[in-house]
Amino acid sequence: MDFDYENLPAVRVTNLVKRYKNGTLAIRRLDFTVRKGEAVAILGANGAGKTTFLRQLTTELKPTSGTIEIFGLDAVREAGRAKLTMGVTPQEAGVFETLTAREHLELFGRLKGLGKAAARAASDELLEALELRAEAKKTVGTLSGGQRRRILVGLALIGAPPLLILDEPTTGLDPQSRRTVWALIKRAIGTGTTVIFSTHYLEEAENLSTRIAFISGGELVADGSLAALRARLPQKYRLSYANGSGPFPQPRVEFFETFAGAQQFIGDRRIGEYQLATVSLENVYFSIVGERIGEERAFEDE
């Protein structure tokens, strides 16, 4: 492939607007650049525009206006070539239930351009990494929901594409499966793969990403490393404690600019049991966006 992986950004989005046929404005003038090797978590409430944004990156959805470049390729006019660089896990994709797990990975590996032997080897390696080796010969229809989701993640990873776009890749997975998928994504990041993923799991964003973007109402409202986003809050520390005694003490949360300020508060109130930590990603998100992650939010009409 003749793409300039080294010098061009993996993704460059300029002035992106998406208005659906029914008039809903889902993305408003969004500018966004992802450098090669970055792992970017996209966070936002339901209906904030995350999936609309990612589906435009994967070329599934045509933008109303603006440009999307994938390794310098116009994702609208050169969609076929742009797709050669991507591995995608759509949010709501179905699997082919009559294929075995191995057949599924192998055939989709071949559709990504791998030869027969390479597709076979890559699927065997992925089955091992996805902890699905014992299920290799089982038809996908007999697998659990979590195992099917892992197959879908495997379909994105097969062929080691330089860019992964994963829309809520671990939704519906049990904690063990989630960690298996995290390990695979981390391994891909370790080899220089650029990863853009959306999630409702803040732990996932903190664990996997080098950069976090908040989308709200179709706009990019904040973007930076976790440390940089935390730095935007005047309060750096979060104190949780129980107020009162007896069987039902009231849980309380206070924020402080300095560690000393928090300690002073604990001492003055003589609080015995407490948790003092730096502010969480959720606190940062809530403070900047003004809504909670996972909250339902309708697209806004203009």
Added chain:
Amino acid sequence: MNKRLNDIYCVFRIHLARLRREAGPFLLAALVFPAGMYLFAGAVARQTEAVVSPALGRRFLAASMVFSLSLTAISWLGYLLLENRFTGRLKLFATLPVAPSSYVFGILIFALLQGALGTVSLLAAARFFGAPAAPDGLTGVAALMLVVIVSILALCGISVIVAARVRSFSEGSLYTDALGAGIVLLAPVYYPAESMPAVLRPLGWVLPTVYIDSALDKILAGNPAVFGELAVLAAMAVVLLGAGFRLLDWREE
């Protein structure tokens, strides 16, 4: 292997797995229902005629072959295309470097295989039931193959259009079920055109099933000169598949 051919082959293999593992419903559509219709038509005819003439038996066999092609190419394949679209499987193809035409060609080859299997199994069953006709010699077999190919292409065009245009799975499956059986029952294939109500007779000009039936009836009678029917069916295949291709867009607006 060339990328385009590889993609077509993979799409075909993906769908072939379904035929391998769900052979029962396929046989129901391709063999059991049409064979049942063949026996049913014969039984009804015997109520008015002591003996079913070879010409009438041949008509019933040709009509049942049309029924088999229609059920497999419209109802069964249409259902499969609808499933791909509405259960998110199509997204997997749409996010891959695969051209929509490779997807459609892979599906068409799968449909041709189904059509061939259905036709052969129905002819074998008909022979078992003592049907009076079969294609005559190599020319007859070649003509039969050609008719099956263009018929499947034309009927698949209907499936692709329905699967691309409907707004929901339930709406689409109603259409494919109704069309798969309807375009056989509404066409004068099991019965002569003269017995149709006058208002329905124009259907005999526009439904592909009428031309498929006419071609099959001639081939089974030992007359493989079916150029007129082939030309009409080929034109219908071009128009219907062309429309299907245009409507099938990977990318949503």
